[in-house]
Amino acid sequence: MPTPRPRSTYRLQIRPSFTLDDAAALQQYLTDLGADWVYFSPILTASEGSDHGYDVVDPTTVDPARGGRGALERASRVFHDAGLGILVDIVPNHVGVARAEENAWWWDVLTHGPASRHAAAFDIDWAFGGGRVRLPVLGEDVGAAASSGALRVEGGELHYYDHRYPLAPGSAAVGDDVLDVHDRQHYELMDWRREADDLNYRRFFGVSSLAAVRVEDRAVFDETHGEVGSWFAEGLVDGLRVDHPDGLRAPVDYLERLQELTGGAYVVVEKILEHGEALPQFFAADGTTGYETLADIDRVLVDPSGEPGLDTLDERLRKASDLPAAFPWAEVIAGTKRAIGEGILRSEVRRLARDLGAPDDPATQDALVELLARFPVYRSYLPAGRGHLDEAAAAARAHRPDLAGAIDAVLPALADPQHPAALRFQQTSGMVMAKGVEDTAFYRATRLGTLTEVGADPSVFALPVDRFHAAQAARHAAWPHSMTTLSTHDTKRGEDVRARLAVLAEIPARWTQVLEELTDAATTGHGPFDALLWQAIVGAWPASRERLHAYAEKAAREAAEATSWLAPDVRFERRVHAVVDGAFDDPDVARRLESFVSEIEGAGWSNSLSAKLLQLTGPGVPDVYQGSELWEQSLVDPDNRRTVDFDERRRLLSLIEAGDQPVVDRTGAAKLLVTARALRLRRDRPELFTRYTAMTVVGAAADHAIAVDRGGAVAVATRLPVGLAARGEGTGSPWGDTMLLRHAGPTTDVLTGRVYSGHVLLAELLDLYPVALLVAGELP
Known part of the structure; x- marks a missing residue:
């Protein structure tokens, strides 16, 4: 019997405030929505209070704070009984060591050094550390820490403020000097400023509180994956998402072991592909988590004619700020x-x-x-x-x-x-x-925020429709079960923020004018960063002051041009926060902001619905990131992990099912309609999604349409809505005589219930929504 593959997934952030039992309580809603599988964020035991779960401290247990093993078993029964599969995110590259006492393996290594039975689990260069692990946790020299009393022996442990570390057996006696005791340990506490040069263990990126794990060692693999293996042996879980496989020493071997462990279960990898790069065909996986699809969908909705205007604006801002070209x-x-x-x-x-x-x-x-x-x-x-x-x-x-x-x-x-x-x-x-x-x-690349997303190349401004079709067809042929996405916990901007900002490519002169008006009233003094910040405010509006302050500070420090994490510039950051406050407190700025958002939000919604339909009906396995069935106007993490109001989504879905035909407005109900109808069709009629064939659209506005036959289900989406609307000024429908060519016989738009026959005028098909989803015949 072949191993099942999902038709779609719905990602849920499992955390102490939303446990596996809470997830199970959503089963009926997710079934009604049309999701085929539920997709859990990491559920192994993480550091206390961890909201994201990527700092696993015990890979051998399901996190009690997230419900524990019992909750996983209960959730498994609930979802499986309802016919939904379960995908779980796992983190093989690293474990959390921020609090040494939480991680029993790390604690044992600190206690016994190279003699620890867990020493082989970590990638430590003992020789470079003089036989000790270097821990960059001090805010001062170790001597100063001892002199002040911040470093002390207490309760049979070494303490630095509220950090605790073990003592090697026999390494301390009553009355010993704390520095002498410290020097006898298998670790060296050092000033955190030394980590860039002197660290001697591998970590996740630049995060020293996440120590890398040597899963290339078979014994380490077996011990770190015992719990995961039991999920498949007992039928609790159906597939895995593998976090950051590129950090592993031997990712190809790892995936082959994982295939053996899971019995060939569905596996996707968080593999970031650069523009033009293909996933190695020798990977024992079903595909990636879908960032390359995200980039293609974003760019087919961007107007290429806007590039010169946005380049001119960007060049002027950089020149005024004495910055090099982008x-x-x-x-x-x-x-x-x-x-x-x-x-x-x-x-x-x-x-x-x-x-x-x-x-x-x-x-x-x-x-x-x-x-x-x-x-x-x-x-x-x-x-x-x-x-x-x-x-x-x-x-x-x-x-x-x-x-x-x-x-x-x-x-x-x-x-x-x-x-x-x-x-x-x-x-x-x-x-x-x-x-x-x-x-x-x-x-730093701030000309158009839509383009700066994980796995994307900002130098690729737009994607012609024919190249979009070619990329989709290739994906269908090579990796038909690869995941696709529009939003994740790692995206820099939520899908609908990017969709709204894509409108700026259609109106570069107008955006230049608006940005000048806004920065005349509220500026950081750094032109390109002003462009980035005002795009974030425009794209996420309406957003709370607190959310925008958090984004602004993180973005400024990540850019590392005028301030940084290691050396914050208080004066610059004060100006950054003043810009955010200006959007709320300066009546003139607030009026200009609201006016511009109102001017472009309709076109942004059109882009959003088009992107959603193209993703949900396109090749691969579409994932719906939690809550994104309504407008997803999040910014970078942790903003994109905010609590989701599922009660509101249930309410709106029930109205739609009762026959309410939602309008395209700020409620996002129209997006919920598109999501539910596309997911259900994909789940209930998989035979309609077996090929990828571009459909023919003819007429004066044909360039504004994207149409594809997926094997019986035909998706039609609008692109470049501002330009389309301009075509119709004073002439009726902007679509004019533009027509979708199709064979004779009735076809039904599952979004509206309308029935058409033969060729279809887009003026009729897309008069209510900018998208349509057609199936042959009349629905019962």
């Missing part, structure tokens, strides 16, 4: 990635140099940083992907001819699939890419 993008990100390699991830570069046998050679470290900065994708999978390394080396030599000798010297080892440096380089390149691009450069 393009060519390859050079921008090479600079931000180099800053990461020389900054917060320098300890990783130093470890690579040690693996190469050149621990103190500046040229070797410089060459490594340049190669990492020029690496074109997140990582390679040697022996495949050697071309990426050669491409990086060629670019590095061209940019730094003075390093050509050092680059040539390290290249043979980095190309050897068995060399420790090659294995570590593959792990490190993704870290540098993520921190340098997603978490830095994306906050």
Whole structure:
């Protein structure tokens, strides 16, 4: 019997305030909505109070704070009895160590050092630490901490303020000096400012409270995946989402072990593909989590004619702020990635140099940083992907001819699939890419916020309809069960924020005028950041003051141009917050903001509904991120993990099912209609989604339509709604004579219940909603 694959998923954030039992209580709503599987965020035991769950402290148990194993079993029964499958997010790359006492394995390593039975689980360079793990937790020198009493021996442990650490057996006696006791431990507490240079354990990106786990070791894999394996042995769970596989030493081997463990269950990987990159066909997985689809859908709804105008605005703002140009993008990100390699991830570069046998050679470290900065994708999978390394080396030599000798010297080892440096380089390149691009450069590329999303290339402004169809058809052929998405817990902006901001590409001159008016009244003094911040406010409006303050501060620090996490500029950040306050407190600013949002929100809603329909009916397995069946106007995390009002969604869905035909307005009920009808059709009539064929649209406004036959279900969506509306000024319907060509016979739009025959005029089909979903015949 073949292993089941989902037709759609619905992602739920499981946390102490929303447990597995709370999730089970949503079964009827999710069934009514049309979801095929429910998709849980990480549920293994996480650090106390963790809202996201990616800081697992015990991979052998289901988190009691999230309901525990009993709640998983109850939820499994509820969903399975209703015919829904269950997908669970797992985190194999790292565990949480922020509070040492919470993680029994880490505590044991700190207690016993290399002799700990769990020492092999962590990627620690003991020699570099002089036989000790270096913990960057102090806000001062260790001597100063001891002198002030902040560092002390108490209750048979070493304490630093409220942090607790174990003592090695026999390492302390009554009356011992605290510094002497500290020096006898298998760990060294050090000033956190040293972590960039002197850390000696691998971590998740630059987060020292997340220690990497060596799942390439079979014993470690077995111990960390015992609980996960039991879910499949007992039929509790049907599939897995694998977090950050690129951080693993041997992701290909890992996925093969996971396939064996789960019996070939459905598995998708959080693999970020760069523009033009394909998922390796040798992965033992069903596909990715869908960021590449998100990028395509966003761009097919962006007007390419707006690029020159937005470029002109961006260039003017940068020149006025004495900043370099935002393009060519390859050079921008090479600079931000180099800053990461020389900054917060320098300890990783130093470890690579040690693996190469050149621990103190500046040229070797410089060459490594340049190669990492020029690496074109997140990582390679040697022996495949050697071309990426050669491409990086060629670019590095061209940019730094003075390093050509050092680059040539390290290249043979980095190309050897068995060399420790090659294995570590593959792990490190993704870290540098993520921190340098997603978490830095994306906050500097501010011409159009729609374009700066995870897995996207901001230099690719728009996607023609024919290329969109080609990409979708290729996806259907190669990875038919790959997940697709529009919003996740990692997206920089919610799907409907991006959809609204896409409108700016249709009106670059108008946006330039509005931005000038807004910044005349409220500015940070940094033109490109003003553009980023005002786009966030416009895109998320109406949003609370608190949400926008949190976003503004995070965005400013991530951009690291005028302020940063390590060195906050109080004066600049005061101006940043003043801009947010201006949107609420200055009547003139508030009036201009509300007026502009009202001007573009209808077009934004059109883009939103089109994006949703294209995703939900397109190739792959569409995921609905929790709550996004109504307008999803979240900003970057933690904003996108806010509590969802499911009672309101139940209420609106019941009205729709009672025959209410919602209008396209701020309630978002029209989006709920599109989501429910598309999901149900996909779940109940899978035979209608077996191919991908672009449909023919003819007429004067044909460029404003995207139409596709999925094997019986025909999706029709609107693009560039501002330009479309302009066509109809004073002439009636903007669609004019534009027509969808289809075979003879009746067809029904499942969104409205209307029946059409033969060719269909879009003026009739899309007069109520900017989208339609057609099936042959008349519905019962």
